[in-house]
Amino acid sequence: MTDANPYDLDAYPSSLLEQVVGAEAEFLAGGHGHAENTESAVRIFLEFLRGFEFLNLDVPMVTVFGSARFKEDHPHYELARKMGGELAKAGYSVMTGGGPGIMEAANRGAQEAGGLSLGANIHLPHEQKPNPYVDRVMTFEHFFVRKVMMVKYSRAFVIMPGGFGTLDELFEAITLIQTGKMESFPVVAMGTEFWKPMMDFFLEKLVAEGTIAAGDTDLVHMTDSCEDAVAFIKAHPHGNHSNS
Numbered sequence: 001m002t003d004a005n006p007y008d009l010d011a012y013p014s015s016l017l018e019q020v021v022g023a024e025a026e027f028l029a030g031g032h033g034h035a036e037n038t039e040s041a042v043r044i045f046l047e048f049l050r051g052f053e054f055l056n057l058d059v060p061m062v063t064v065f066g067s068a069r070f071k072e073d074h075p076h077y078e079l080a081r082k083m084g085g086e087l088a089k090a091g092y093s094v095m096t097g098g099g100p101g102i103m104e105a106a107n108r109g110a111q112e113a114g115g116l117s118l119g120a121n122i123h124l125p126h127e128q129k130p131n132p133y134v135d136r137v138m139t140f141e142h143f144f145v146r147k148v149m150m151v152k153y154s155r156a157f158v159i160m161p162g163g164f165g166t167l168d169e170l171f172e173a174i175t176l177i178q179t180g181k182m183e184s185f186p187v188v189a190m191g192t193e194f195w196k197p198m199m200d201f202f203l204e205k206l207v208a209e210g211t212i213a214a215g216d217t218d219l220v221h222m223t224d225s226c227e228d229a230v231a232f233i234k235a236h237p238h239g240n241h242s243n244s
Contacts, residue, residue, distance in 0.1 A: 008233075018113055021090075021187075025132055025138075026230075027237065028099055034208065037201060039087055043141070044142065044145060046163075047093070047140060047141055047142060047145045048145055048149075049149070050138065051138065051145060051146075051148075051149040052109070052149075054136070054138040054149075055118075055149055055153040055155070056151075057093060057116070058091040059091070059092070059116055060080045060091065060092050060093065060155045061091075061092060061093045061094070061095050061118065061154050061155060062087050062092045062095070062154060062156045062157070062158060062173060062233065063094075063095040063096070063150045063154040063155050063156075063157050063172070063178055064080065064083060064084065064095070064096050064102070064103070064157075064158045064160060064171045064216035065092060065097070065102070065157060065158070065159050065160060065162060065165075065166050066080055066096075066101065066103065066105075066106070066159070066160030066161060067101050067102050067160070067161060067163055067164055067166060068097075068100045068101035068102070068103060069100075069101050069107070069163075070101045070102055070161075070212045071085040071101075072105075076102065076105075076160060076191065077101065077102065077105040078105070078113045079102075079105075079160070079190060079191065079226070080102045080105035080106045080109070080160050080190075081105040081109035081160055081189060081224050082106065082109055083106055083107025083109060083110075083118070083226045083228075084105065084106035084107060084110035084112075084113070084115075084162070085109035085110065085112060085113040085115075086109075086113075086226040086227060086229070086230050087106075087109075087110060087115065087230060088110040088111075088113035088114060088115020088116075088117075089113050089115070090110070090230045090233075090234065092155065092233075093114065093115060093116035093117070093118055093125035094106055094109075094110035094115060094116070094118065095111070095118040095119070095120060095150060095154065096118070096120070096123035096134075097119065097120055097121065097122065097146075097151075098118075098119025098120055098131060098134055098137050098236065099119075099121065099129075099130070100128045100133060100181070102160045102161070102162065103119070103131060104131035104132075104133060106158075107119060107134050107159070108131075108133040110133075111133045111134075111135065116135055116136070117133055117134050117135045117136075118134060118136050118137070119131065119134035119136070119137040119138070120137075120138060120140060120146050120149060121137055121138065121139040121140065122139065122140050122141075122143060123139055123140070123141055124144060129211070132235065139224050147169070147172065147218070150169075151172075151173070151176065151182065155233065156185065156186035156187070156188065156233040156236075157169070157170075157185070157186070157187050157188070157238065158188045158190060158229060159187065159188065159189045159190065159195075159220075160190050160191065161190075161191050161195075163196040165238060167177025170189070172221070173185065173187050173214075174187060174213050174219045174220060176239050177219050178212070178216055178219065183220060183226035184236065185233060186219075186221065186233045186236040186237060187219060187220050187221065187222050188221050188222075188223065189221065189222045189223075190223065190224070190226075190229060191224060192222050192223065193223050194219075195222050196222070197219070199217065200214075203217060
């Protein structure tokens, strides 16, 4: 234990959370009796407590989302690496899902720039190991607890190119803003070539059909410039993100 990183919550023996319960899939497929429901509630409560402790930081945090599939030689990887560095230089800690691809790149850029690099990992059927560029990491059992932690403590989201998981995170963030569940929150979509078809769909279909208001498209700031992204985040602070 003497060599353990004091900030790495996964470096220590299993907490009560891991001792009492199993994986998320077992919870979703399991029984629905009183005992099972009570056990599940305890597990979720304990995971929230661990998350609150893990993210009790003095440095403002920005979360970067994106695909795990891009390799080091891909332009999207390089853009995410630069994004992590620019955020760190601007005084932000950088949170990702802690895995490979875009997550690794953003953590790497933040660490290289001398910033605090964080990973919110998730237990998956095919285990996702934290990338080597995180200074602190916590592995969550539940996607929804992980999302709450990221939303509660982040000053902004930066959405890099990605797949279904990235889209889920993007749409959840803008839905929370649109429905007034949280204050206006900087959401930056990096990569205009990648995201423009989606933004066009918003205008040509959703706005045209009246399923969203025209102003809702302004909830996402699209850019190719890391410097512009940081400037946008600084210009649109979220007043509710105090870690006290």
